[in-house]
Amino acid sequence: MAFKLTDYEAYDFANRRHIGPSPTEMRDMLKVIGFKTLDQLIDATVPPAIRQKEPLDWGPAMTERDALFHMKEVASKNKVLTSLIGQGYYGTTTPAPILRNILENPAWYTAYTPYQPEISQGRLEALLNFQTMVSDLTGLDVANASLLDEATAAAEAMAMAKRGGRSKANNAAFFVDKNCHPQTIAVIKTRAEPLGIEVQVADPDTLDAGAVFGAIFQYPGTHGHVRDFTKEIAALHEHKAIAIVAADILSLALLKSPGEMGADIAIGSTQRFGVPMGYGGPHAAYMATTDKLKRSMPGRIIGVSIDSRGNKAYRLALQTREQHIRREKANSNVCTAQALLAVIASMYAVYHGPDGIKAIAQSVHRKTSRMAAGLEEAGFSVEPEVFFDTITVEVGHLQNVVMEAAVARGVNLRKVGDTKVGISLDEQTRPETIEAVWGAFGIDRKDDSSNKQYRLPDYALRESEYLTHPIFHKNRAEAEITRYMRRLADRDLALDRAMIPLGSCTMKLNATIEMIPVTWPEFGNLHPFVPQDQAQGYHEMIDDLNDKLCQITGYDAISQQPNSGAQGEYAGLLTIRNYHFARGEGQRNVCLIPTSAHGTNPASAQMVGWQVVPVQADDKGNIDLNDFRAKAEKHSDHLAACMITYPSTHGVFETTVQEVCQITHDHGGQVYIDGANMNAMVGLARPGDVGGDVSHLNLHKTFCIPHGGGGPGMGPIGVKAHLTEHLPGHPEYGTAVGPVSAAPFGSPSILPVSWAYVLLMGGAGLTQATKVAILNANYIAARLKDAYPILYTSETGRVAHECILDTRPLDEAAHVSVDDIAKRLVDSGFHAPTMSWPVAGTLMVEPTESEPMDELDRFCDAMLSIRAEAQDIIDGKIDAENNPLKNAPHTVRDLVGSWDRPYTREQACFPPGSMGVDKYWSPVNRVDNAYGDRNLICTCPPMSEYEEAAE
Structure with a gap:
């Protein structure tokens, strides 16, 4: 057929770049599900009562070229001066090999939190290097894999001191050195007030060690003072109080370490180790502590264990997702780390x-x-x-x-x-x-x-050594450093290799075009406290992004200050708390939370001083409306809020959501809607219309900011008009309400990613993305339903943007656990779906809209093959213990070593779904988690072990 000019359609970002399936693939997928059109599927999935009335529309979507041109114009309105402001933020040089091979490399920035250790060995080693670096420089025994920023790390340390100290003054005050950075003092005050902690800000010379449960000192002080706190720390220890030092990481190369002073905890920022200021973030904070307090430390800790063949392997240790276990009794709501920035900082030290x-x-x-x-x-x-x-x-x-x-x-x-x-x-x-x-x-x-x-x-001056491990003494030729970074990247499985089908985590495309502006100096080289007229480009971008997010969510105002999803939860609840107090209803301190909620929800509620009352789910996974109503009535005089996730944590659009919101409002509470599942709503339904008063948005999920191996993230909150004046403020802006993060806008240097996304997609493109996310999830459910029961569906038999595969029958019939399935997927080159949450023994799958049909089919083929292998166990065709599922994942050593297993090497290493030429090989066999916790090692092991592993 001859080409006609009228046949031309714009080759736009939304329908040819970001969205995976082609129109032809969509039609084929719809046939499998049983629908003729995509809109018919959406109408059968999303309840009509919550559908938004007007389409998203802020003008036509931009082309990639036009978007970059526009963003450069806006960025140029920032004035990049040399900032010698200090206050915890400093000019630094990112070594070019690290910039190119880590910060700008999708092998590093598209990876997920290393919950599956076998396919995360590269970033786990880099994070272990980070912990070793921090432990060495601070002179303390154990460090974590980073926290969000210095100010929130200080607040976490305060809470840790209250938990871990044995002072008789444990219910008394917390002492804060007046020489701490102002933003640190402000965040500490914000976090202390709901918990009833009195904060004393004074000169260390006035410290009454017997009247406090802990104290924090800035080293050097915000105005430059270098002071040895050994005497003050000794006085605190006499009264069994906890001593915290907020230390500048670079200064510790010259100055006496906190550990040498006797400190129990050290915190600070690693920003000046090669991470641009970025108008405030993201940057990796650090925390280190003594051995006796290690089990109270929040955040992620990387440990050394062994695999099933006895070889060294890394894994997350101790705190792994403790919020899902301890919930409102969790030490902290911090569920991740600034992993990508910690990797950069650690590599700066290696470099x-x-x-x-x-x-x-x-x-x-x-x-x-x-x-x-x-x-x-x-x-x-x-x-x-x-x-x-x-x-x-x-x-x-x-x-x-x-x-x-x-x-x-x-x-x-x-x-x-x-x-x-x-x-x-x-x-x-x-x-x-x-x-x-x-x-x-x-x-x-x-x-x-x-x-x-x-x-x-x-x-x-410091007398002790630091960075003694051979990893910090590598040959510094660029060839060697570059190859080291490449070797680590090759050990990992990230989005640049394969789909990561994690339910609730929304591992979608982080488009290259969206990443380009992040490293522009106009965005990267601004200090967060420059005069506002020097940051006009930032403010224009933030204002425009906020306007679009308000249209998307139905809220009236957005705060970009929370620099993680958990921070967004906390900030949202704190805003509600401020609102109740302003109305003279400070007694409202009960929060209703479904038992299926993210574990960070109850942890966040306890951080604002609330009592968590769990609400049961019914047999279909929905909120038990009778139980919800009864508990709302019981606690009516004290009801502060409910926290719900929509679509539900079980991956379904609940039809009773508006009734849940109304019951809460009728009893004087506010509705917090967790935005984790916003990828199923954009353009179709708005939480602010459904009945929400506040929501946080995971920009690192729905709005394309990369997960970066576990961070960075942004969790801005949207609120209705009546809550606007109660949003977090910042001392730099002279507001009465305190901040939740160190910088006024959290981690703004990654906001260009989300801004580029909404500019490139336009309202229609974002809506289409949501529809295709729902299509992809229902396609997987349709292909796998006969092999794995779909645990929860709507009344019309549909799932939202994710589905839960019930693998428990295989465990009962063949003793094939959800863990076995996850590890076997590695052999096919896949990261496992979310395991055992929200229901133990299940897999929650979220393919997102970015994955084309070929990749969805590859995943389904792998899952069907696993089901067939389980059937062979049931039928007695293969041994119940010595089989591909129990021995997975298989490594190259398995392929070439001696072989005495009752199945072939080909069956072991090349199952359906795996790629022949481009196969991903797990660098280790299955990691022994119990061994790692029994033998806790959180710093780099001797170099000889690296050499043995290399051999």
Whole structure:
């Protein structure tokens, strides 16, 4: 047929890039499900009562070229000056090999949290390197795999001190060094108030160790003071109180470590280890502690174990998803880490080694010493006497003059009080920068970089070694470092290799076009506390994204401050709590939560001081309306909120959701709708219309920000108008309401990903994506229903964007566990679906809209093959214990080594679904979890073991 101009259709992002199935594939899939059109399927799946009235529409979708052009125009409105503001954020240089091979590499940024250790050995090793780095530099026994930011890590440490201390003052106060960063103090206060903790902010000289359960000290202080806290820590220990040190990670290359002072916990940020400031994030915070407190530490901990053949293997240890086990009694609602940023920071340490890190620290200190000397010689009063990289200068009534003169020379300084100026130098500071600062003070002189003066006395200097493990002493040739990063990446299974069908986790395409703006200097090189007129591009982007998210959700305002989904939960509940108190109803402290909810839900509720009342589910997995109504009536005078997930945690659009919301409102409560399953709603239904008062959105799920091996994430909250004034604030913006995160906008340097997504898709494209997500899930359910019962469906027999496969009958009949199925999927080159949640012994599958039909069929073929192997066990055709399911995953060593198993090597290593030429090989056999917890090792093992593994 001849081509006609009228036949042309735009080759747009929505229908040819992001959405996996082609129109032809969609028609074939619909036939399998039993529908003629996609809209018929949607009408049978989404209850008519909740369908939104107006389509999403903010103009036509942009082409990739136009979107990048528009975003560059907006980004250029940010003024990128040299920021010497400090306060926990510093200029840093990301080594080019790390930038290209990790930050810009989908093998690293599209990986999921390493719950399946066999296919996560690369990132687990990198995170173990991070823990070793932190443990060494802090002088403490055990570190975790990172937390969200320094301020929230400090708040977590406070809660940990209250749990882990034995002070007689355990119900009393928490002491905060007045020299802590202002945002840290503010977040601590926010977190303390609902828990009834009194916060004392004062000079360490005034510490009454017998009156507090714990204390935190900043080291060096926010204005530069370097102080040894050994005496204060000893006093705390006399009263069995917990001592916390918030330490600058780079300074620890020169300064006495927190562990040498006797600290119980150290926290801080690793931002200056190669991670751009990004207007506040994302950055990997760290936490380290003594051995006796390790089981109270929140977040992820990587441990060393063995596999089924006795070879070394890594895994998550201790805290693995403890929120799902302990729920409202969980230590914390933190369920993940800033994994990608922790990997970058750890690789920065591998790249530079201990000598390089020390040289950078020495260089920063020398530059600061020269800066101070020049100011002093010109007659200015500089403090403190002992500093690392930060000084404070008395300028009297000239404060604004000096600040403005610095800006005119391309430099931002820090305003301290009404008469002082703060200056913090970093590894990027050049002689020209020092001279520009001097010029702002009216000093005309040249910087002499050969002048190597120091201001650190001997008593402040570190004597202990650090980064002694051979991994930090590798050959620093770029070829070797690049190959090391490649080797680690090759051990992992990420979205760049295969579908990751995790229910509730929405592992969809992280498009390259969306990732490009993240590393633009206009977004990456801004300090979070620059004057607002220097961040106009950021504010324009955030405002536009917020407007679109309001249209999508039906809410009236969005806060971008929460920098994870769990933080979003906490911020949303805190907003509701603030609302009740403002109305004089502070007694409302009961939260109704279905038993099927995410484990972070009850953990978040306890963090705002609420009592969790569980609500049962009925036989179909829906909220038991009678139980919900009875408990709402029982607690009517104290009902603060209910927390529900929609579509339900069981992957179904419940038809009673509006009634649940109405019951809650009738009893004076507010409705929190968890946004984890928003990928089934965008363009079809809006939580704000259904009856929600507040929701968090996982931008790292529905809106395409990569999971990055377990982080970064963003969990902004949308609220109805009556809650707007109660949203989190920030001291930098002079608000009365306290912050939940260190930076005003959480982790804004990854927001360009979600902004690009909504610009490229447009309203119609986003709606089509939702429809195809539902199509893909129903297609998998239709193909697998005869082999694995679909546990929950709607009254019309449909699932939403995910489905739960009931594998328990195989366990009963063949002793094939859900774990066996997960490991066997590795042999076919797949990450397992979500295991044993929300129902033990099941698999929850979410294919997302990004996967084409070929990949869906490959997964279904693998699952059907596993079912056939289980049937062979039932029929007695293969041994019940020595079979491909029990021995999975199989490695290359299994393929080439001796073979005494009653099935073939080909059956073991090349099951249906696996790729012949491009097969993914698990680097280890099945990991022994129990061994890892019995023999807890959370730092790098000897290098000889690496060599043995390589052989």
